[in-house]
Amino acid sequence: MAELLRVEGLEAGYGPVPVLHGIDLALEEGGIATLLGANGAGKTTTLRAVCGMVKTRGTIRFQGAGIEKRSTEDIARMGIAHVPDGRGTFTDLSTEENLRLGGYVRADRAAVAQSMEQMYAYFPKLAERRRQQAGTLSGGEQQMLAVARALMSKPRLLLLDEPSFGLAPLIVAGIFEILRTINREERVAILLVEQNAAMALDLADHAFLLETGRIVMSGPAARMREDETVRRSYLGY
Amino acid sequence: MKARSIAIAILLVAACVLPFVVSNFRVFQFTMVLVYAIVLLGLNMLTGYNGQISLGHGAFYAIGAYTAAILMDRFGAPYWLTVPVSALVCLVAGFLFGLPALRLEKVYLALATFALGVALPQILKSKGLEHWTGGVQGIVITKPDAPFGIPLSADQWLYFFTLAVTVAMFVLAVNLLRGRIGLAMVAIRDHPLAASAMGIDIAMYKSLTFGVSAMYTGVGGALGAIAVQFVAPDSFTAFLSIAFLVGIVVGGLATIEGALFGALFIQFVPNVADQVSKAAPWAIYGIVLIAFMYLMPGGVSGVIRQAWRRKNV
Amino acid sequence: MEAFLAQVLSGLATGGIYASVALALVMIHQATHLVNFAQGEMAMFSTYIAWSLLNAGMPYWAAFFLTVAISFAGGMLIERLVIRPVEKGSVLSVVVVFIGLLVILNAVAGWIYSYTVKPFPSPFPAEPLFGAYVSSHGVGAIAVTLVVVLLLWAFFRFTPLGLAMRAAAQNPVSARLVGIRVGWMKALGWGLAAAIGAIAGMMVAPVVYLDPNMMAGILLYAFAAALLGGIDSPVGAVVGGFIVGVLENLVGTYLIGNELKLTVALVLIVGVLIVKPSGLFGSTTVERV
Numbered sequence: 001m002a003e004l005l006r007v008e009g010l011e012a013g014y015g016p017v018p019v020l021h022g023i024d025l026a027l028e029e030g031g032i033a034t035l036l037g038a039n040g041a042g043k044t045t046t047l048r049a050v051c052g053m054v055k056t057r058g059t060i061r062f063q064g065a066g067i068e069k070r071s072t073e074d075i076a077r078m079g080i081a082h083v084p085d086g087r088g089t090f091t092d093l094s095t096e097e098n099l100r101l102g103g104y105v106r107a108d109r110a111a112v113a114q115s116m117e118q119m120y121a122y123f124p125k126l127a128e129r130r131r132q133q134a135g136t137l138s139g140g141e142q143q144m145l146a147v148a149r150a151l152m153s154k155p156r157l158l159l160l161d162e163p164s165f166g167l168a169p170l171i172v173a174g175i176f177e178i179l180r181t182i183n184r185e186e187r188v189a190i191l192l193v194e195q196n197a198a199m200a201l202d203l204a205d206h207a208f209l210l211e212t213g214r215i216v217m218s219g220p221a222a223r224m225r226e227d228e229t230v231r232r233s234y235l236g237y
Numbered sequence: 238m239k240a241r242s243i244a245i246a247i248l249l250v251a252a253c254v255l256p257f258v259v260s261n262f263r264v265f266q267f268t269m270v271l272v273y274a275i276v277l278l279g280l281n282m283l284t285g286y287n288g289q290i291s292l293g294h295g296a297f298y299a300i301g302a303y304t305a306a307i308l309m310d311r312f313g314a315p316y317w318l319t320v321p322v323s324a325l326v327c328l329v330a331g332f333l334f335g336l337p338a339l340r341l342e343k344v345y346l347a348l349a350t351f352a353l354g355v356a357l358p359q360i361l362k363s364k365g366l367e368h369w370t371g372g373v374q375g376i377v378i379t380k381p382d383a384p385f386g387i388p389l390s391a392d393q394w395l396y397f398f399t400l401a402v403t404v405a406m407f408v409l410a411v412n413l414l415r416g417r418i419g420l421a422m423v424a425i426r427d428h429p430l431a432a433s434a435m436g437i438d439i440a441m442y443k444s445l446t447f448g449v450s451a452m453y454t455g456v457g458g459a460l461g462a463i464a465v466q467f468v469a470p471d472s473f474t475a476f477l478s479i480a481f482l483v484g485i486v487v488g489g490l491a492t493i494e495g496a497l498f499g500a501l502f503i504q505f506v507p508n509v510a511d512q513v514s515k516a517a518p519w520a521i522y523g524i525v526l527i528a529f530m531y532l533m534p535g536g537v538s539g540v541i542r543q544a545w546r547r548k549n550v
Numbered sequence: 551m552e553a554f555l556a557q558v559l560s561g562l563a564t565g566g567i568y569a570s571v572a573l574a575l576v577m578i579h580q581a582t583h584l585v586n587f588a589q590g591e592m593a594m595f596s597t598y599i600a601w602s603l604l605n606a607g608m609p610y611w612a613a614f615f616l617t618v619a620i621s622f623a624g625g626m627l628i629e630r631l632v633i634r635p636v637e638k639g640s641v642l643s644v645v646v647v648f649i650g651l652l653v654i655l656n657a658v659a660g661w662i663y664s665y666t667v668k669p670f671p672s673p674f675p676a677e678p679l680f681g682a683y684v685s686s687h688g689v690g691a692i693a694v695t696l697v698v699v700l701l702l703w704a705f706f707r708f709t710p711l712g713l714a715m716r717a718a719a720q721n722p723v724s725a726r727l728v729g730i731r732v733g734w735m736k737a738l739g740w741g742l743a744a745a746i747g748a749i750a751g752m753m754v755a756p757v758v759y760l761d762p763n764m765m766a767g768i769l770l771y772a773f774a775a776a777l778l779g780g781i782d783s784p785v786g787a788v789v790g791g792f793i794v795g796v797l798e799n800l801v802g803t804y805l806i807g808n809e810l811k812l813t814v815a816l817v818l819i820v821g822v823l824i825v826k827p828s829g830l831f832g833s834t835t836v837e838r839v
Contacts, residue, residue, distance in 0.1 A: 072726040073732070081727075090720055092716075093717065097713060101714070104730060
């Protein structure tokens, strides 16, 4: 399996405040990895760094090419789709317009329309609300919309920042199930930041544990699930 | 700062010697430099230190100028009385204007004052106020002669009178701005939320700053009216307000000495540029505004201070 | 009654001009959150370009569309070269740069074309077509305004680029995440605003005659209209423009006399900002502390 994403020695911060102190991680094509850690550990910053939204030092390679100096929009065009924390929905636009924007970079209009139908198949709730203003959708629906929008660009890598945040467990389970399907059928790699460690470790093949800007543990998700420190601190038992 | 005191002393001596070594017309021009210095001090207080952007300060200049002209022409008041009266009128006017202005964000205050500046000449020409303002033709006043038979020309006497007022206004400004009040003003400009959390009464400070700023500009207006011996609506267009903006940008925002550099700039540059073409002064102003924002946001004062600091390192 | 109708109609005609300039202001504010103090001078300069083309013998509509195209390009250039460097700076530095732009455009126009007033032709017939209430040019100006508004609405509603511009204006961060080049969307917004301004200038010049200070008062009315309608609402800009136009005429004729008309704009601006800053169609945004 070819390597899709490799991050080495990544340092990043906001202005004078450093958040990441040298991170290494890797993800293979079609793999699912999860980034776990407490609030403030730097999980969101890591995703932002990959997308060029913060100033970084170190290397980030995507499909072999270095992307650490690229702009966010260029990185999006290369095949990385980011579902940010807070969802980043275009709240004043309709559901359908949000989806169309997800497919903005693709040239083939017919294929984009097809993808949209596919998204409606994955998320029937969105089909019901296609003309509705996105800001009026429920939390769960907005999360679905955010994921669907990201998938519209046919990315090779999907970055998800706390998709379970503020959502009922049943809805989260539904979304995770769809992520599983998409990973299986479209070979989309997923890098998942989650506070809900149990669900994340269930979905992922591989896990990284982030503490105050450093990776303190990494390994196959199954092994991490059994680890005592992880169980105590993040799984609650 | 010994160096600063020496510089000020040299400046004062030069200022006192000046009227005796140049022609009367030049004396008039330097009187206007002093007038503009007072005005720019006022505008800088509001916009540079306190962050309230005014693109319409020409209005307060006009109020001061017309107050002086009406007092002298309609009421026969002595010239020296016009200065404190204009100061008071503009202090009140500025404070009253500052009250509603409090609620406006910076760019919208800029917009409202811009509108004031554009609409002003029309208001001054209006029939309703004509009886006082002299309408389109304005009011003509005469420069006072030196009192007590002192052997100075009218231009020279007015120069020294203006110089005295200028020095007083600068001293007042230093006392206001170098202490707690100045700090509060800057705090309000940069971090209003933090400032109010620290107990600074933002509303009072902002309105008072508006008032004091208008007062300075009005004093300048009164002195300017006497120097020019004439007030008319078309002297107070939006471009006057813009010229003041150029003055504080060139001189240095949030500096006191910047008022002097800016005043020299807006008095003499148009005179020179005018000879090239009628449009040249404003082309220069426009380029200067943009260039200074890109390259020298601290103005001339900023450059001097930086150079001084480097020399002393 | 007839006189009143005439005032209303002629108010609508000038209102169309205000609506156009207000629309340009709203477009730039939506795309960049900046107030374009130089919008009037940009429109004035475009009109002078049209005058040069006409003077060189070009037929009216050729000159018209060429001017719109040149203005579009010019607007984009101004955004990339002049505004971009200070965009992220303090409000004061941005305002200063805008005033600088205003002043330069005014001065260059005065330098190239002199300050003498010039006549500017109207593409519409001289005879009034609809009785004596309003000139054909007035009707034509209203029609042009409505066509421009309609084209813009269609552009933003139905085209992918229009959608991308809307997205970039509302949420630049998310727009980048879907691959939209936000910087170029801003430039496009400026280009469109410049083009609209050019059209407004060419519609108003036949009435007020062309001179470098032609747009100062009109800009004020446009600001009043944009604020009245809601600084982020294109619909508001258009409605506001027509309201301001009619109001200006009626107040000027029946209340305070024509010589104080600019004061109407001033009062409207200050009034709206103090009483209802979000305007008729705008939404109040809550500032996150």
